[in-house]
Every structure is written in structure tokens, then in C-alpha cells.
Amino acid sequence: MKKVRIGLVGTGFAANFHLNSYATVPHAEVAAVSSRVRARGQEYAAKHGIESVYSDYREMLDRDDIQLVDVTTPVHVHAPIVIDAANAGKHVICEKPLTAYCGEDRPEDELIGNTVPRREMYEKALASADLMIDAAKQNHVKLMYAENWIYAPALTRAKELIDSAGGSIIDIRAEESHSGSHSPFAFQWRTSGGGALLRLGSHPIGAALHLKAFEGYVKNGKPIVPESVVADVANLASSKAFKSGAGPEGKQWLVDKWEDVENWASLAIRFSDGSRATILASDTVLGGIKNFIEIFMTNARVQCNIDPNNMLVAYTPDSAAFADVEVAEKIETKTGFTFPSVGGIWFDGKAQEVRDFVDCVLEPDRQPISKGELGRDVLRVTYAAYLSAEEGRRVDL
Numbered sequence: 001m002k003k004v005r006i007g008l009v010g011t012g013f014a015a016n017f018h019l020n021s022y023a024t025v026p027h028a029e030v031a032a033v034s035s036r037v038r039a040r041g042q043e044y045a046a047k048h049g050i051e052s053v054y055s056d057y058r059e060m061l062d063r064d065d066i067q068l069v070d071v072t073t074p075v076h077v078h079a080p081i082v083i084d085a086a087n088a089g090k091h092v093i094c095e096k097p098l099t100a101y102c103g104e105d106r107p108e109d110e111l112i113g114n115t116v117p118r119r120e121m122y123e124k125a126l127a128s129a130d131l132m133i134d135a136a137k138q139n140h141v142k143l144m145y146a147e148n149w150i151y152a153p154a155l156t157r158a159k160e161l162i163d164s165a166g167g168s169i170i171d172i173r174a175e176e177s178h179s180g181s182h183s184p185f186a187f188q189w190r191t192s193g194g195g196a197l198l199r200l201g202s203h204p205i206g207a208a209l210h211l212k213a214f215e216g217y218v219k220n221g222k223p224i225v226p227e228s229v230v231a232d233v234a235n236l237a238s239s240k241a242f243k244s245g246a247g248p249e250g251k252q253w254l255v256d257k258w259e260d261v262e263n264w265a266s267l268a269i270r271f272s273d274g275s276r277a278t279i280l281a282s283d284t285v286l287g288g289i290k291n292f293i294e295i296f297m298t299n300a301r302v303q304c305n306i307d308p309n310n311m312l313v314a315y316t317p318d319s320a321a322f323a324d325v326e327v328a329e330k331i332e333t334k335t336g337f338t339f340p341s342v343g344g345i346w347f348d349g350k351a352q353e354v355r356d357f358v359d360c361v362l363e364p365d366r367q368p369i370s371k372g373e374l375g376r377d378v379l380r381v382t383y384a385a386y387l388s389a390e391e392g393r394r395v396d397l
Contacts, residue, residue, distance in 0.1 A: 003027050004029070004067055005031040005067060005068070006028060006029065006031060006067075006070055006358075007030075007031065007032045007068070007069045008033045008072065009033075009060075009071045009073055009081055010034075010071065010073040010095075011033060011040055011044040012072065012073075012183070014072040014095045014146075015044075015072040017345065018070055018072055018093075018350070018354060020345055021345050021350045021351045021353065022354055024345070024346075024351045025354060025355050030048070030070075031050070031051055031065065031066060032051065032052035032054060032060050032066060033045050033050045033053055033054070034054040034055070034056070034057035034060050035055065036055060037055070038053065038055040057069075061084060061085055061088035062088070066090065067090065067361050068090060068093065069085040069090045069092050070093040071085070071094045071095060072095045074191055074192070075099065075193045076102035076104075076185075076190065076191050076193065078099045078132075079128045082099075082132045082135070082143065083131060086132075086136045086141050086143065087135060087139060090141060091143075091144070091357075091360070091361050092136065092141065092144065093357050094132070094143065094144070094145060094146060096145065096202045096203070096206070096375065096378075097194075097198050097199070097375065097379060097382070098132065099125060099132060099379065100128070100198060101122075101125040101193060101383070102190050103189065111188065112189050112190055113188070113194075113195075113259070114260045118386040118387040121383055121386065122380075122383035122386070122387055125193070126376065126380060126383070129372075129376040136372060142360055142361070142367070142368060143371065144356075144360065144368045144372070145206075145368075145372050145374050147202070147203065147206040147207075147353075147378075148203075148352075148353045149291070149348070150207055151349030151353040152304070152347065152349035152352075153347065154304035154306055155293065155306070155349070156352075158295060158302045159211070159214055161300065162211070162300075162302065163218055165297055165299050165300040166299070167297040167299035167300055168215070168273070168275070168297060169215050169275055169295055169297050170276070170296055171277070171278075172211065172212075172296070173277070174204030174205075174278075174293035174294070175204055175281070175292055176200040176203045176280075176281055176290065177282040177283070177284075177289070178283065178285055178288065178289040178290065178329070179254050179255060179287075180254055180283035181255065182255065186261070187258055188260060188261065189260050194382065194386065195233070195261030195262035195263055195265070196261075196262055196265050196282055197231070197233055197262060197265035197267065197281050197382055197386070199281075200281040201280075201382065202378050203291065204279045204280075204291075205267070205269075205378050205381055206370075206377075207293050208269065208277040208279065208293070209377050209381070210370075212224040212273075216273075224271050224272055224275070225271065225397075226271055226377070226380075226381055226397055227271055229269050229270070229384045229388055229394070229397065230268050230385075230395070231265065231267040231388040232265070233265040233266075233385075233386065235258050235263055236264045237254070237255075237257075237258050237263055238258075242256070253332055254284055255283055258283075263282065263284055264281075264282045264284055265279075265280070265281045265282070266279070266280055267281075267381075267385045269381060286332055287332070288328040288330050288338075289307055289308070289329045290307070292304060292305050306349075307328075307344070307347065307348055308328055308341070309339065309342075310339055311342050312339065312340050313337060314338050314339075315336065315337050315338070316334065317336075319334065321334070322338075326341070327340045328340060329341065329344075356370075384397055
């Protein structure tokens, strides 16, 4: 089979997931990597056997042999890279969230999460998404949104059960939570575009929107769409409860470096058929990452435990016993009972996601399951939720 040659933009946390996923696709080859810090790019390329390194991604776009550009940078630079890649005639993968409002038009020293009205953020974030989607359409390339939850085997199987049951989805409850990001880009709105709701909540929001759209297409040939949202957000690290809960000598198990972003969010979505989805996103949860979605139907109930799952259970009283292996993402201790990850990039859908994207490059008529439009819909719901939390009311979409 003909190989798809890929240019990777970014060398951080998300890039590693994508690179490991490409290794499961025989007809995918990461041919080049771009990092603004050339030494970091060279080190990354040497470690992973990538032939070419660029400090300016635009030089990489000039290569005729690269058909697909994969953007894994922090969100505040997603839009210009995606637009440049599309204008260069490259198909594009964009890591979640698709884009955001990051205060490009505000003074550099301003904590924009404390000052910019959420309605302004909503309008400018969606305008950014529209520019990205339009660039792909105008250049006849595919913009593929890296939402791995909808490729996870549990969710894929859930859709088969939903289709077979034939009932209606009346309630969805979904969550992504853990003890907090350690990325320096996560603590300010200027580099993250939002807090837990955007950074973590984009996964369960995307899955809920996808499932309701799927149900609508199966039943009536058109998607069931989100109609309104109501939300609450908070930085719990600044609360009296959080500050009074420190251990001996002020020990905090939870990340507490948040500046102008929230680390906790609750969102309720009302869909056009009257059904609901409740989304939780939090950086205040110990015990490792929690990714799950539960679907309540008129005649069935389906629960997807994306991460963790109990395929493998381990126990040790010795803190050094598993020191050399990764047990589970974001877990604080490896002692006691744990649920070590098994085939993580398969169970959470990342391998299947990149396989779909690569195949879409080879097959002109094939469309990805996760498109740029899903990323825009997630953004619309998220920023409407920020507006709802700011104004204390339900917001119509």
C-alpha cells in the first residue's frame, strides 16, 4: 500500500500519543517534525527516527512529499498553522480543542480570563474556527479533528448497541477528570483558551454531541443538535476549602498553579429533542485520569469506561516496585491497588483515530468520522457554557 508521509508540528505530550499511534499504521510514515526550539526538535527526531527537522513549520509545508500535517502544539497557535497548511494544499489533523480565544488582540501582560467578556470570547473563538474550516474547504483538503473518544472501542460498540436497541437517548452523563495538568501552557487563558471545561471537557462534550448526531442520522437522516447550555465553573484551588485541606507542611496533592482559568466545571446541554447531557470536567480529582460516558435510553443503559478499565489489576505495598513502568496516566502513587493501562492508545481510540485520518488521505471520497465541524460544535458549546457561567443563566445556541 502507498504510504502517507506526515509532517508533525510540535514535540510535546500530544505529539507522543500521535507518534505512538502512527506506529500501528503500516502505511503511515512521520517524515518530518517541526519545533520552534531546533535543539528540542533534533533531540525528538533522533529519539524517534524522524529524518527531517524544522524550526519553522512553514518550511516543512514546501515539501511536495508530505501529504498530511499533524498539529499537536498548544491551542493558541492552532489556527495559523492549520490555515497555512491548508493553503499549502496539505490535509490537516488538529489536536483538541480545535482553536480558542487566547487574547491575541490584548496586551501581553493582561490576564484575559479575568477581564475579557465571555460573549466576546465566544464570537472570536467561533470566527477562528470558521477561518480554519473555510481554508480547508477552499483548498479542497480535509480538516480532521483529533477527538479520540469517538473512536474508542467502547464507544464504537456502544453505537452498535444504541442502533440495535432502537430506543431514544434521553440522558448522557460524561466526565474527564484528574489531579491537574503539569503543562505550563495550562495555567493561563492566554495559552490554553480556557480551563478544565475546554481542556478536559472537550472530550466528553465531543462524545455526547457525536452520539446524539449519530442517533438522529439513524432515526431521521439528520443530526439531533445542542439547543442550549447552562453551566458553572470555578477555580477550586482558590477556595477556602482547598486551602484549609493541605497536608503536613502544606503538602498539596492537587495542582494549584491556576491563574485566570477554572479547574472545575459542570455543564448541562439541552438537545433539540429535549434530551440532556451532563458534563463534568475537573482538575481536582485524585486517583488517576477518569474518562467515562454513560448513556441512558428509553429501553437500555450503556456505560463506557474508557479509562481506567479493570482488565488488569495490580497491587503492591512497595513504592519502588513499579518505579520503572507507567501504571496509569496522572496517578499520584503506584502503591496499593491500581489499574495499569493495557494497550492505552487502542482502548482510548487514538490508534483507530489516526488510522481513519491516514486512510482519508489515501481515499479521496472518504470522510473522517471526526471532522473540523465537530471541533467547532464543541467550541460553540464550551464558550456558550462560559457565557452561561458568567451571566448565571441558560444560553441558547
